[in-house]
Amino acid sequence: MSALDLQLVPARRLVVSPVDATFALAPGDRPMVSPGDSIVVGAPIAERLRDPRLEEPDVPATIEPSPGTRWFEPSRRGDEPGPGGEYVFSWHGRWRVAMGDIADLVESPFAGIVREVHAGTGITIRAAGRGIRGVVALGGPTRGRLQPGVDGELRSGGLDVGSAGTILVVGSRVDAETLTRARAMGVGGIVVAGLSSKERRDFLASEARQRAALHRLPSFAVLVLDGAVRRPLAGAVQAVLAALAGHEVAIVTDPPMLVFDMPNLVIPDPPPDLVRIRAGSLAGREGRFVEAIGPRRFAGGVHLEAGLVHLPDGTTAAVPLGDLERFV
Secondary structure (H helix, E strand, C coil): CCHHHHCCCCEECCCECCCEEEEECCCCCEECCCCCCEECCCCEEEEEECCCEEECCCCCCCCCCCCCCEEECCCCCCCCCCCEEEEEEEECCEEEEEECCCEEEEECCCCEEEEEEECCCEEEEEECCEEEECCEEEECCEEEEEEECCCCCECHHHCCHHHCCEEEEEEEEECHHHHHHHHHCCCCEEEEEECCHHHHHHHHHHHHHHHHCCCCCCCCEEEEEEECCCCCCCHHHHHHHHHHCCCEEEEEECCEEEEECCCCCCCCCCCCCEEEECCCCCCCCEEEEEEEEEEEECHHHCEEEEEEEECCCCCEEEEEHHHEEEEC
């Protein structure tokens, strides 16, 4: 194997650091932290309005508000201010204020340092630990003890009440019914290799109905590591998740990532010539990269630069270089 040939295979970083996670804020949400603040796990960082609305309160002429600043209704008794909101914009001399009746606390799922706070936009926190990046995360930020699940597909009947408060690892895929049942049983989140577009739409619809309910369940998230196609987890990723089993981890949605704070965790480097096939009939299989073999003709009559991969069963396959990936 030539090192120059191996450089032609796209590289994917196994563990990333530092991790800057953003928690989105909408107009009316109230940040509870400031840049530079050091926060611990579970610290409240914002108040999020459930059903925000725009109103036009009477603003005294002595006040010069600006978008993003807080507005409080004058108190009618005592010195305590009344309900509050956030100035959004001025229209023909009248300020519109985003406000609501019920607010939920947003808690940080990890410890870190607050980097940026922008009212009505988001809060950025740099985590104290490292992370494994995914392609998409659905739901809200959550935290729990990582628990290995099944190697294949997880069905609703395979869930156990003992998994409450944990983050389950699923080998290949999971359906929307299982996700809904897991959330109802108190599971903190699920890490899965693939989730189809239909299952994503069904789960998001269920999440919307849950947000509309008066009584809300704890935060729940689904982290998709690879995409929509059914395939097993990469061996290098499985090794890291196995080392994290039984420890507290967090799922954040922006960027989609599994975050862990274990400075002493030893992550073995994958073999430099180990590659994974991302697409095609061999998607999900891993093998040793032998060499680049130049242009080859593939299905559909297309000619692509290819590489020769030696598979564990002793066979070899010519695979387009763009369909391969390696972990660094």
